[in-house]
Amino acid sequence: MNMKKVVLASALGFAALVGTNLPGLEATKASAAVETNTVTIEGPVIEVGEHDFYIKSPEYNEDFDNLVRVEVDSNANVKVGDYVKATGYMLRNFSAYMTATKVEKVNAVKMLQNHETLHEGEYNPVIEAYEYEIGHVVDVFTDTESGVTSVLFEYTGRDGEKLEIEVRLQKGQEFHVGDKVKVHMVNAWRGVSLGGFVIFGGIEKVNY
Secondary structure (H helix, E strand, O other), X not given: OOHHXXXXXXXXXXXXXXXXXXXXXXXXXXXXXXXXXXXXXXXXXXXEOOOEEEEEOOOOOXXXXXXXXXXXXXXXXXXXXXXXXXXXXXXXOOOEEEEEEEEEEOOOOEEOOOOOEEEEEEEEOOOOEEEEEEEEEEEEEEOOOOOOEEEEEEEEOOOOOEEEEEEEOOOOOOOOOOXXXXXXXXXXXXXXXXXXXXXEOOEEEOOO
């Protein structure tokens, strides 16, 4: 036990003995303010511990990359990449964190603050993408030797960065620059394309 802990323990012991509130101790005890009403936050799971996990929520902890620690009494049965909804009491010390009373996986599409749909399904760390990604066609080109037409698909990564990948079109498919599309990312194969992967088919126009 270091000196700081010894002094604090002694002060607490003395305060209990004489029944007096020592200056500063009240502030220490009240440093973690608790919201009286339950709140609900949503976001992707970034890290999982034994009795807690971290989710990324745009509403909290801007100075800490919007990461919120969620404490649970038992194993929440979540894994990195899951999109979850956590309900509980928010506490604030140096940052906001939650003591959860309920945790559930959200199978619906992930929504951002501006309500633009960007991802669907579970996150795949191998290809660094969700099962479905929604983005835009930024280029259309045809291979002169094979005659295969591809589009360059731009989408938003898990951390908000813009990413691009080639999607090779199937016969009869036609897309134009600016089209909003959804791509089935599980169709990704290793190749010489941007990012080391190329998608074969699995692309469709969307209106949402």
